[in-house]
Amino acid sequence: MAKIDVAIIGASGYTGLELMKILINHPHFNITYIATTEGGMKASELHPSLLGVFEQEVLKADASEVAKHAKLAFLALPHKAAMGFAKELLDLHVKVVDLSADYRLELEAYEKHYCEHEDKEHLKEAVYGLPEINRAKIKEANLIANPGCYPTASILGILPFLSYLKKDAPIFIDAKSGVSGAGKKPTPTAHFVSINENIFAYNPLKHRHEPEIAEKLRLVSGHPFEVNFVPHLLPVSRGMLVSAYLQTNEVIDAKATLQAFYKNERFVRIREVPVDIKSTAGTNFCDIFVSQKGKSIFVSSSIDNLLRGASAQAVVNANLMCGFEESAGIPIIAYVP
């Protein structure tokens, strides 16, 4: 099978690096174009661990150049920057997997929580790239809104129980993320001494992933659940653990429900003991554990925030968009120990 040429726009951050790490060895994709805002160095200068492994030139991002070299582009850009670039690429018939928030929300919610939307046209046709809910649509899509890391773990944990939930009861989500989720920029919060031997919530009940979770749960269930989302920063580099606290109408068999729901999913693993983040770090798996006391349910889901929460899920989406096996080239062996 001929390989498909792909571009990575926004190669300097963590998700850009993870995209490269996956695509370097991908059986069906060829990296033909890499870019950052500035360009002008090698990939191994951006990411020294790539020395002797991947030395490709990094260019200054230019949409028409992308269109000459690639059929599909991964955008690992900040929100707002992403939509400008995506629009150009789509008009040039390049498929886009956008890792930013720009196409994840319905217009009104987007403009409330982010900024004015500058590509309302394509927003309408964007598909939310969570394969467990949108696999068929992803296969037909030209533009994928790759889900946020917190929404991925949260939605996958809650989804099996959605139809059993008490409609007027709030959903509580207590999420814990490694620091790589906050990006590479040096800030007082990301300083080693701030994070090490510490943990704290940030933007509690106000994080922009809260409306993303609420919207998707509403679209799947038809009911506008109240979602209360509290993220925390952990003293770890990568990994994410999400605890969801749910209330069902009746006593259900939570474990059987969970197992039945995901029995055909390659990238969801049901655990008999509480999940940890080390067992998924380095992979595209979402590991899920459930426990209950009557109608109160505790679901714990674990993902690698940079892989299932970003770059590996993006490549899964690209696989689906291009008619490849969903799991082609997707990492499944964890870094542990």
Next chain:
Amino acid sequence: MAKIDVAIIGASGYTGLELMKILINHPHFNITYIATTEGGMKASELHPSLLGVFEQEVLKADASEVAKHAKLAFLALPHKAAMGFAKELLDLHVKVVDLSADYRLELEAYEKHYCEHEDKEHLKEAVYGLPEINRAKIKEANLIANPGCYPTASILGILPFLSYLKKDAPIFIDAKSGVSGAGKKPTPTAHFVSINENIFAYNPLKHRHEPEIAEKLRLVSGHPFEVNFVPHLLPVSRGMLVSAYLQTNEVIDAKATLQAFYKNERFVRIREVPVDIKSTAGTNFCDIFVSQKGKSIFVSSSIDNLLRGASAQAVVNANLMCGFEESAGIPIIAYVP
């Protein structure tokens, strides 16, 4: 004022060490007796950091010897071992602050979650040593059941809102603890490689601190709330963060409620931004932050699991029992950075 002689029984663990660290410099207590199960070494051999600081002999624990040398004893023993020793000491008129679980619960609950109780007599008169709810009783007590670390942080966070809670709504508590809370014993779980770059729940909805929290909330409120408690182990040595998710009957002003409730408490600090564990590590403070969305409330409380969650609270109780200033000798300066 003459100093009061005190004993520490169970000096080899983390809480035993913390008791020594506080009492070495305490203005009103004198450590006259230290013991472990075996004895036969110096304090600085048990805890090398004490070299040149505290070289007292560690003896083999013996109740009648304690009675000769001390008016009050701190028991930092495993549950079950503690009640045997406490009984002897109380019969010899030594006051006891017990850091184990042995006197924390009502009889039935204790025997359900731990084992048969061997000192039912004293159990009846034991006072649960959380000063914010039992200060007056603690002053009169001869036997203090020093609260568990999770219950301390959980109860202090929930207490101000208890009278506003929806009676049929479950309380969800998502707790995160440093590894010192699991003790000094080498286990596969406590292995550095198991904990580092990791986080996981353990005993979800089944931890023995759940009935302790539920019982105390019931005793204060008169209502048997459903408590769902999920603890996690963090890759940090000390510190504890507890998130409680609550539902009120009506929309209240959560922040004003919190501030009013604790306005006279020396060891509770209300925070304007989410609490972290570094700001309380090394101190007896419980820092609390609250946020709300209508009737859904998120309360986050932070303590040092070994101090407010064990040894410093034990000394606060001893201060009260002996008529001293509650804050005498209690650490308030955090280790940060």
Next chain:
Amino acid sequence: MAKIDVAIIGASGYTGLELMKILINHPHFNITYIATTEGGMKASELHPSLLGVFEQEVLKADASEVAKHAKLAFLALPHKAAMGFAKELLDLHVKVVDLSADYRLELEAYEKHYCEHEDKEHLKEAVYGLPEINRAKIKEANLIANPGCYPTASILGILPFLSYLKKDAPIFIDAKSGVSGAGKKPTPTAHFVSINENIFAYNPLKHRHEPEIAEKLRLVSGHPFEVNFVPHLLPVSRGMLVSAYLQTNEVIDAKATLQAFYKNERFVRIREVPVDIKSTAGTNFCDIFVSQKGKSIFVSSSIDNLLRGASAQAVVNANLMCGFEESAGIPIIAYVP
């Protein structure tokens, strides 16, 4: 090309896991036999991260069964246990890559630092599996003594300078290792609280890797250098950094010497800035940096202690023994971030 069947004996530890992680996707090897001392479970029960990835049965180790199923065996056993098993396998014409210390040293040194040797016959023909010094011999070998982690990093750092060293000057090696190097066994030293926020030397000037380093440097140079080796445990799970402090006879151009020496080596990378352990963690690379002040030289080398220091180097050796490309299936993409 037909795949070669291989066995992994000693699958429960960290190096056993790493062997599986590499061999699962190896282009030329097939894992046909996995064993521990006891057997009786699946690989994913030993290592939960392998759930859904690798579910092969783990057997009770038996040499004649190995001989029926495999042409080559990796032994990830403790020293002493390894030589008994290796002897049996070699007599049954199974090639062996032994990750223990049993065949690394000359007889006298082995018996001085370890215990009586029980397979003196094969000891004579064992080849020390550091490809950079023994590539040709490895290709012909039936028994490889896979080097220790500290010796691998130390020797690779020192080797380029060996012929320039002052013969009567001691070599000083200050090594720092992640805790996985000490194995999976729960010990007081490996307890999270002992390691976290800490660092300390252990067995300074007495570690058993010191004679291994000294012997190999002597065999290469013909001169018995005095080697002073001090290892430290770091609060990290994996990775190793080795600083060697050397004194040359004359002022040489250390950087040019280093670059020339390794210019044809696939798995050694020369760095312009000081090496870190994250850039090699997850790979078989040894990254080296050198700096000098006149005749005083500082060489810093970084490896993944479980890969270049154990399992990946073992598979490189197996590749060479079987006539495959040295780099076939060997991990080169680091885990960073």
Next chain:
Amino acid sequence: MAKIDVAIIGASGYTGLELMKILINHPHFNITYIATTEGGMKASELHPSLLGVFEQEVLKADASEVAKHAKLAFLALPHKAAMGFAKELLDLHVKVVDLSADYRLELEAYEKHYCEHEDKEHLKEAVYGLPEINRAKIKEANLIANPGCYPTASILGILPFLSYLKKDAPIFIDAKSGVSGAGKKPTPTAHFVSINENIFAYNPLKHRHEPEIAEKLRLVSGHPFEVNFVPHLLPVSRGMLVSAYLQTNEVIDAKATLQAFYKNERFVRIREVPVDIKSTAGTNFCDIFVSQKGKSIFVSSSIDNLLRGASAQAVVNANLMCGFEESAGIPIIAYVP
């Protein structure tokens, strides 16, 4: 005894915080003046852990105001800024303990490694504040150059062996520091993800503490030893371990030499087993361990980089300058666990 009023100039960083933590409870000093470059907040706004503990106003630094309120000032300012301020204070007859590098080196060395010196007059009379070598002079001094953290640990480790060293042999120092030593400023290097699960050397053989160590060893011994100094950053917040590798002329009894040398020193502890950083973190102790192989010596010393390496040593110096007990108010109880 009447308390002496003191000022802290430069209160926003880690060493400023540590100065406050010590002086808040100091028996003989009163903090009467705290300042930063800007001023205009409370101490607890600069350092949230001080909420409810220390709420003093932080002012904009002004030398004549200091002179009105304090007899002695601690300067926790960057080098260059410090000398300007120190000069003013000294002219106003305020004693100064300067924690920067500005008065540590002889003029020529200072100007070579830092910048032009703007207070050459006071530089001549400044006393290097390492009590173990300069106690008598410190008592008479008006200006103390508080030693660097690396020099403190390095010199204390090497000092006992100085008269036995081979004069033409280089001294090698491999030092490892917690990240707080690099200050509070957010930089790519200090980012959690850069430091966590990592270790690397920085400025090897080029760090500015190298000439400081070399100069002090020369002043004590009368011989210009070649010092090769390589610092590393550790994934810990505080603590420092320094390994020195030495060569003696003759075989000496290193342990006996070490013990004899420090037998009367309150803040040096000799260890029978290798030192760790947790046992000194939180204290002013320097713990030292020595091991040898013939004439090759390994000395390992551990300090808290912010206390013995900065703020606690500064207060020791102030104690001596003011005629107080050297140990008055100095922390000796480690944070461990």
